Amino acid sequence: MTGIRAMLAAAVPILGGCLSVPDREVPMCSTSSDCDQLNGEVCDEGICWGNPPAGPFSAVVSPPSERPTLASRELTEIGIYQDGWIDDIQLERAALYTARLACAAPLTCEASSLDAKITITRPSSFPGGPGFRSVVSAEGTDGFQIAVPASADATYTITIVPDGRDQPANPPSPAQLFPPLRTTLSIAGTTAGRTFELGGINLPTVSGIVKNEAGQPLANYRVVALGRWDATSAPSEVSTVDFTGTDGKFSIQLASALSGNVEVVASSMASTTSPGLRPTLRFGGISGSTGMASITLAWPQGVGSERVVAFDVKGVDGSGEVVPVRGASVRLSARVTSPTGATSVEVEGTTDENGRITLGVLDGTLFAAAYRLSIVPPANATTGVIFDEPFMVVGPYPTRQLPNRVALRGVVYSHDGEPLKDIAVTARPSLKFVWSLDTTAAQAFLAAIPAATTVTPNTGEFVVWVDPNLIDIWGHYDLVLEPSPQSHAPNMTLLGIELPRTSSTTVTLPPIELPDAAFVRANVRDADGALLEGAELKLYRIDEAQTLCTLVKNPPASCSVPATLVGRGIADADGRLQLTLPR
Structure with a gap:
């Protein structure tokens, strides 16, 4: 087998179910004799139910949003009988975890300084499953409540991020006072009375000053630290936020129990007193457990001033003509590294009706040979992308023609x-x-x-x-x-x-034939055994081998191939779920 057919044969078919069995004007059957009885099908309500595909399957069942006291449920194995029935699925009452926020002693704080977003997560109980995730808001000392599945062996990760991270405030916002907090805990049942303390006098700090190339302090820079909560997590903001004043100084407090080093990032904030484009400054290699004092984030020599760059973006349309590409996303970025960090600038825009883009860039010698251009055309375009292509900021600026797509x-x-x-x-x-x-x-x-x-x-x-x-x-x-x-x-x-x-x-792909459909059903009940309208069932087929993680060059640190959704249904007024599955 060669060519395109070999290519498609090598592709792995994964089949999934529709949201529900569609309404039909003509019934599929009148009696079970009209169905495939040899393979277990039965006729009911004009539908031939049963003869399901082979498993194994896992599932997630979620209550309707108007029933917050019920918890979602993961089923690591779910069986389907030959007649299309799934055993009744009963949801449990949620374990209600109630807690409040406070500032760590001996600190004192106003209630308004404790507003925060709380995210609670738990890995899935089956490979590649979606896991559990819930987000709530805490307002002052009023406390917050999260509904989680009740399980004696469930360990959850809680991440608390204080509000007000984008703009300076007076009095200071919660994000200016307290760093984020991450912790783990087990929740075996309804629990109340826990207090999470934010901040602390012994947390590591990073302090310093932001200057231009002449050594003058710079106001209106937002300063924060990026770091990791653990070795497999992506970098995120792990400190308080500070905003420089006319003296250019900042001081930020790091979260506790970080993994490895952090990088301090100072990004310019547009204001009437600091107009125009200014570079972003980075200072890395700072211990997340000890912090560092008196660091300097300074513009290197040769940042330059703002210059307007304008050019046309074109491509070949479906008829073979070269035409302007309107609505394309265009990004110009430059990054220059140093022993302690990096200096960067990034600007973005969208091409107009004539395919023209106009952007402001910094034109100094520092960035002269460092700019990179990326362009993404609008959805369903016949033209392709440009990624990380060298760009000279000294004109003239030629038209950029996007490559052809396949x-x-x-x-x-x-x-x-x-x-x-x-x-x-x-x-x-x-x-x-x-x-x-x-x-x-x-x-x-x-x-x-x-x-x-x-x-x-x-x-x-x-x-x-x-x-x-x-x-x-x-x-x-x-x-x-x-x-x-x-x-x-x-x-x-x-x-x-x-x-x-x-x-x-x-x-040109070989003909694609959708498989025959199997119709299956289940009843969903609440914690009291009553049939539950609006509950949702998602049925997954598991990639047990997870072999893809070993076949690619750069899988994520916590590589897991997502389970494939093969069926989804929502319970009707009688609490019955109906799914269409592929054979």
Whole structure:
């Protein structure tokens, strides 16, 4: 098997269920003899239920939002009988965790200084599952309450981030007074009376001054530390926030129990007293456990002044003509490193109706050869992206022509071989593509490109435009096919379609046949056993091998291949869930 057929055969088909069994004017059956009785199907309410696909499956069941005293529930294994029934699913009462915030002794504080956002999380009990996450707000000393699933062995991570991180305030905002706090705790049942203390006199601090290249102090800089809560977490803000005044000085307090070093970042804030573009300053290598005093974040020589840069962005449209690309996102950035950190500048904008972009940049010798250009066209464009391309700020500025994308073409058929209309077809970069890129910046850029999507007409045909590669890494895409609610077909996803490494701008896929559908159902009950309207069931197929993490160059530190959603349903007024699954 070679060529395109080999490519598609290598792609892994993952199949998913529609939101619910669609309304049908013509019943599928009148009696069970109209169904596949040999494989367990039975007729009920005009539908042939049963003959489900093989598992194993896991599930997450969530209560309706108007029932906050019920908790979501993870089922690591869920069975489906041959007649299509799933055993009744009963939700439990939530464990209500009630706590309050206070400032650590001997500090004293006003109630308004304790406003914060609290996030509580727990990993999933099955591989690649969504886990648990809830976000609430705390206002002063009034306390807060989080509803979590009741379980004796559940360990949760709580992250408390004080409010007011973006602008200076008088009196100081909570974020100016207290650093974020992270802790873990076990919640076995309803608990009240816990107090989380923010701040402390013995926490490490970082202090210093922000200056320009002439040594003059700079006002209106926001200063904060970036660090990690643990070795596998992404960098985040882990300190109080300070805003420099006319003396340029700052002092920030670090959170406790950080992993490794932190980096202090000073970013300019636009104001009437500090107009114009100014660089961002970074100072790294500071111990997260001890802090550092009297550091200087200073502009290097050669920052320059603001200069206007304007140029046109064009590309080839579907008819082969070179046309302006309107609505494209354009970013110019420059970063120059030093032994202690880095100096950077970044500006963004969108092309106008004529495909023209106008941006202000710093034109000094420091950044002259450091600027990089990235462009992302609007969703479903036939033109591709530019990533991290060198850009000289000294004019003239030539027109930038975006590369061509590759057209993924195909036809979607039903299980009976009929072309299917109203199928939403979406192409997304696969995890293999994303995790093969060398840098987190490149991975984030690829993941942020708007997904290409279209809807099939009566002929079942589709075309979606995708970028063939990024930084010499060839493209792999997941193709998601979602039938309309009126369709008899289940969802389907083809994972890891590899684009041929040729100069062709069109890839024609073999015919795509959606599988036969299996209809399954379950009753959902509340903690008292009453049928529960509005509960949601998400059914997952598990990638038990998790082999992708070992096949790519740069998987995340806590690599886990997400479980694949294959069915989703919401309970009706009778508390019954109905799902369409692929065979």
